Amino acid sequence: MKIFVFFTVLFWVTVENAGALKYRRLVNKWSHSDCVRPWQISMMTKPTLRVPARPIECNPDEEKDENCPAGRNSICQYSLKTLRYICCEDKKDAEIPTCPKYHETLLLTCGGISAAGQCPRGFRCLSSVQDDTVKLCCKPNRTLTYKEPESTFRENRIVPRLLPISPAHELTASFQGEKITMGQLFDAQNLEQLSEPPVMSSAVELHDEKLYTIILVDSTSKTVSWMVANIAAFDGQLEIHRRTKSAVTYQAPDVEDQPAGIHTMVLALFQQSDTWSQRDLSRIAADDEFSLATWISANSEIIEPQPIAATFYGFSTKKDDRRFL
Numbered sequence: 309m310k311i312f313v314f315f316t317v318l319f320w321v322t323v324e325n326a327g328a329l330k331y332r333r334l335v336n337k338w339s340h341s342d343c344v345r346p347w348q349i350s351m352m353t354k355p356t357l358r359v360p361a362r363p364i365e366c367n368p369d370e371e372k373d374e375n376c377p378a379g380r381n382s383i384c385q386y387s388l389k390t391l392r393y394i395c396c397e398d399k400k401d402a403e404i405p406t407c408p409k410y411h412e413t414l415l416l417t418c419g420g421i422s423a424a425g426q427c428p429r430g431f432r433c434l435s436s437v438q439d440d441t442v443k444l445c446c447k448p449n450r451t452l453t454y455k456e457p458e459s460t461f462r463e464n465r466i467v468p469r470l471l472p473i474s475p476a477h478e479l480t481a482s483f484q485g486e487k488i489t490m491g492q493l494f495d496a497q498n499l500e501q502l503s504e505p506p507v508m509s510s511a512v513e514l515h516d517e518k519l520y521t522i523i524l525v526d527s528t529s530k531t532v533s534w535m536v537a538n539i540a541a542f543d544g545q546l547e548i549h550r551r552t553k554s555a556v557t558y559q560a561p562d563v564e565d566q567p568a569g570i571h572t573m574v575l576a577l578f579q580q581s582d583t584w585s586q587r588d589l590s591r592i593a594a595d596d597e598f599s600l601a602t603w604i605s606a607n608s609e610i611i612e613p614q615p616i617a618a619t620f621y622g623f624s625t626k627k628d629d630r631r632f633l
């Protein structure tokens with residue numbers, strides 16, 4: 309009997325500790341910002357000689373316009389840290405979370421700490437598409453429609469993390485005569501299919517007087533796997549064939565590629581507004597910390613920032629042994 313009591317007490321103490329630890333971790337995480345929405349920061353007053361900058365306070369009962377200064381989706385919210393109403397706005401370049409497909413998004417965080425509250429009736433507390441740790445109130449709605457290919461690029465976190473702007477169209481790419489689907493994964497046993505560069509067609513009519521760039525980026529190893537620049541169009545199709553010279557020769561994926569595991573590949577077609585010089589192109593081939601976003605913004609004189617068409621796929625250096633949950 310004594311032994312039984314001892315074990316019960318021990319068990320209770322352990323559970324209690326785990327709970328406190330979890331709570332402390334949540335509070336720590338949230339206290340990075342005064343704002344309840346993790347993608348927001350507090351708007352600050354201008355610092356003066358006498359007083360440093362501090363969060364702008366507001367009154368939730370006032371008219372929305374008079375509440376907070378204009379900002380990036382500024383909102384008057386109760387701060388759990390300062391225990392006052394303060395003005396919050398989206399962080400610069402913040403990725404605003406959205407609910408999963410076929411759910412309406414209410415930009416109200418839920419779950420985690422109790423003060424973040426529960427969702428209104430008809431809404432469920434679900435992880436956002438962009439960040440599993442950010443939970444939002446979501447309302448199921450089967451009739452919602454989505455713009456493609458943007459929706460798939462966002463859902464797979466390609467846009468805006470790897471590619472700042474969604475392509476206007478899906479790029480149809482075939483490897484060895486087989487059309488790939490957006491997001492398809494080729495595992496170690498299927499790498500042979502990717503041994504030759506893809507053959508592409510886009511649903512868009514290309515202009516014969518313009519030049520085009522095709523780029524294939526391994527976003528995981530941050531390298532350019534293939535690039536063909538200054539491609540002319542003929543009868544609305546790219547003039548690209550076996551003899552076309554590449555700026556970066558196609559690098560077929562290999563089981564030895566580093567890092568081991570899944571690599572995300574982005575294949576995009578850009579319209580040029582100018583001609584690439586030989587010097588620019590050799591610089592790309594030498595870059596071993598390549599970022600598509602940086603490249604696009606650094607070459608805004610030569611390529612349009614929005615790809616005309618793009619697709620993405622993955623390859624793995626290992627056998628795909630993930631289990632379907």
Ligand SMILES: *[C@@H]1O[C@H](CO)[C@@H](O)[C@H](O)[C@H]1NC(C)=O
Binds near residue numbers: 450452
């Ligand atoms: C679902 O979304 C559509 C389109 O936004 C809207 O018209 C409709 O009222 C919504 N249905 C429900 C049940 O909220």
